[in-house]
Amino acid sequence: MRAEQAEQAELQRRRVRLMIKITARAGAYRKGLVTAVGRLSPEEAVILADLERNGLQVPQLHDVLCGGHVLVDDPQLYENWRFAEGSRTRLSSHHRDIDKTRYPDIGMRGDVVREKLHGRTAQGTWVQLEKTPAAFGKRKLPTLNDLRHLMDYVVYRITRSNVGPWGLSRMTERRPMYLSPVLAVPTSLTPPVARSLARALRRIEEDDDVTAVSQDLAARFPPPDRADLAGELGHALSGRAGRGLFGNSDVWVTQTPSRSAAELLRQRPEAPAVDGRPQGRPGRGAA
Incomplete structure (x- = not known):
């Protein structure tokens, strides 16, 4: 012990x-x-x-x-x-x-x-x-x-x-x-408020997908499809709710960009050939 x-x-x-x-x-x-x-x-x-x-x-x-x-x-x-x-x-x-x-x-x-x-x-x-x-x-x-x-x-x-x-x-x-350890009190939302909040959260998430990173990167790494976005807010968290340990801290990245990762992201995948003829790129019609 x-x-x-x-x-x-x-x-x-x-x-x-x-x-x-x-x-x-x-x-x-x-x-x-x-x-x-x-x-x-x-x-x-x-x-x-x-x-x-x-x-x-x-x-x-x-x-x-x-x-x-x-x-x-x-x-x-x-x-x-x-x-x-x-x-x-x-x-x-x-x-x-x-x-x-x-x-x-x-x-x-x-x-x-x-x-x-x-x-x-x-x-x-x-x-x-x-x-x-x-x-x-x-x-x-x-x-x-x-x-x-x-x-x-x-x-x-x-x-x-x-x-x-x-x-x-x-x-x-x-x-x-x-x-104060008792400032965060768990509470529930009424169904109309929960639906309205979920729509707003989805709209914000969709905007973040195309503005936080390049559109090409966002398409390659889509966010998970969650049924209940409102469930991730503070009112549904276990233990203390609120803004979290880092609050409004500045966030920064100290690592330098990976050249290998950048090279892979610049590559455009080609569809495999069928009967010796190359196929069109995904999402486009064949030539």
Whole structure:
């Protein structure tokens, strides 16, 4: 069982690493993020994977890594993120309406999250990544990190942006990022609406067939004939619905075109000869 758990944890780390590397290609971050991803700890991967499970998309991951304040409608995450190793209670000024004696804020350091801070809200859990860890508390003298933390606070006051480990984010406690696992509610369509929607989807698909690629390529690779196009929309998906992990991310191709594939696509197939006489091309009358 332990071997299976270790394998699942490693798969989760690989997935989170890939998400971060993808967003690092499109967004601007402080130097060192990709290097830090290679040292991603299992605890850091759990936190980011839990956010993704609750609806976080790759474009939103940029704000998380840059210190965005995140609210999640899941109070259980508060306990799930109190790890046996690395977690410690911390003082903070966030969400003062919560009883900090019962629900103290929890800090954790890591190569990617730098300083993760999370706590309870009235209905769920909040989390925020910080550039500089702070150790303010009773009977503790200020350290160099505490002074750096104060400098980050000055930057926040000037820019009105949180200072995260890899950049600045406008997603502050007053304007947080909100994730909710219950926003997507499965529902059904009435038959007239379903038929109208199916016609619209078929029209869009037919237009895509001739505009997304060349007409010659579209004719060679027709799309599958599906009886229920509406069944592929979010209302009929199992689990979470919505725009998916990549949301409105930019999509790009890094591979160079294959010369062999291009040569094959330029060839025009000829019908086999019958009685020594060549036949016409498919779709045309014989000469």
